[in-house]
Amino acid sequence: VLFWPEEMGFTIQVLLFASAREAAGNVPSITLDLHDGSDTAVLRRLLSEKYPKLSSMVLDEESLTLALNEEYVPTGEILPLKAGDVVALIPPISGG
């Protein structure tokens, strides 16, 4: 009898915009599986591993801000993530 331990993880959606989208190979949206306890810092590291061309941008809080469920994550703050969260990668904006 095989015993499979219960999956300790959850799924989020990542939206990529502008130069971040291009750096990831023109990928506008990713569904990502994360381990329980993952936060926005873990997410940045994971994305830098999966998308090498995005790496320097996503690891640098000055050049890439995150938005969690349509609210900016303040620079320097690390927020926990949960199932169903939507994280957007926000390069410096240029509306107007």
Add this chain to the structure above:
Amino acid sequence: MAQSSFFVRVSEDLPSVEDCNDFVADSSCGAITSFVGVTRDTFDGKRVAKLSYEGYVPMAEKELLRLCNDACSKYDVKRIAAVHILGDCPVGKPSVILACSSPHRRDALHCIEFLIDELKARVPIWKREVYEGDEDSVWKENIEWKEGKPRRVMVLEDTSS
């Protein structure tokens, strides 16, 4: 302030200046002020063919509503329209229109200035500048975004950074 006093939209189909002015018109208001941002033909000596806009639409419209609420808490304005284009915007065409109404002109004028400055600092929209004769294009960055950082920074005990 009632949400119905605000008209915000981020879309390929940009409402007209007339639409915006008509929306903000109110019989209690003696002043209607508007701002129109238009694609300019040069940047840094290079000829611009067009600007191309991309947006995180749900969040951009949410931020525009927040902006309207902030404006109303600072200025005596009654109605606001704040709309922004998506997609291509050739030279001479409008990309952003802001309009507001106030009983008197001073608050209307200041409100418009506040709205465009804050929009550039907060609303998640990006523009690519496409030059004439060039395959190259650049993603622009608003100086206001960097300057607006303190408002997005958590208050830290250690202020050395």
